Amino acid sequence: MSASLTLVVLMAVLYAAGVYIMLERSLTRVLIGFVLVGNATNLLIFIMSGRPGSSPIITGTALDAGMADPVPQVLMLTAIVINFGITALILALIYRSWWLARLGDEGDDLADEHAGETASSSEENFRSSSEDDAAVQASLDAGEEEAR
Known part of the structure; x- marks a missing residue:
């Protein structure tokens, strides 16, 4: 089967x-363009797949020569899945940009509940490793006492 001129023109x-x-x-x-390119790729694979044939089940007889090649079918299914995944990603990006545009000047920052409580120095925010070791040891000792 030769490729239909209509399908070739539609693909182009x-x-x-x-x-x-x-x-x-x-x-x-960009999303609409990507969907169009994905459909054109599916048409390209369909056009290149060749003539239709019987189902690709090998029986060992001489009639196996008329089987259809399953590789283009698999490639088309793979192209559909990839197209769907990238479409979902672009839709998520569109939603995210829409959401950020609605926030305006606030941006993506959430209001901090404890914004007024600021530490005077960074030492108050972090403990030393010796204090961590002491807390771990106290927890282990408490666990041993409960086991007794």
């Missing part, structure tokens, strides 16, 4: 439109 138009739309700055247009 999808690639051209997808690349053109992906060059825009908007993430939504």
Whole structure:
């Protein structure tokens, strides 16, 4: 089976439109362009897969020559899964940018409940390793006393 001219032209138009739309700055247009390029890739694999045949089950007979090649089918399924995963990632990026745009000047900072309570020095925020060792030893001693 030769490739249908209609499918080849459709594939070329999808690639051209997808690349053109992906060059825009908007993430939504990048998403639409990526979906178009993914569908064009699926069409390319379909066109290259060759003529249809019987199911690829090897029986050891002479009729096995008319089997369809399963590799293009697997490649197309893989392309669909990759396209879906990247589409989900781009949708998450679009949602995140929309959310950050709604916050405005606040940005992504959350209000700290203890903003008024600031430490006078960094020494108050951190304990020494000897204090940590003493706390671990006290915990071990308490565990041994409960075991008795």
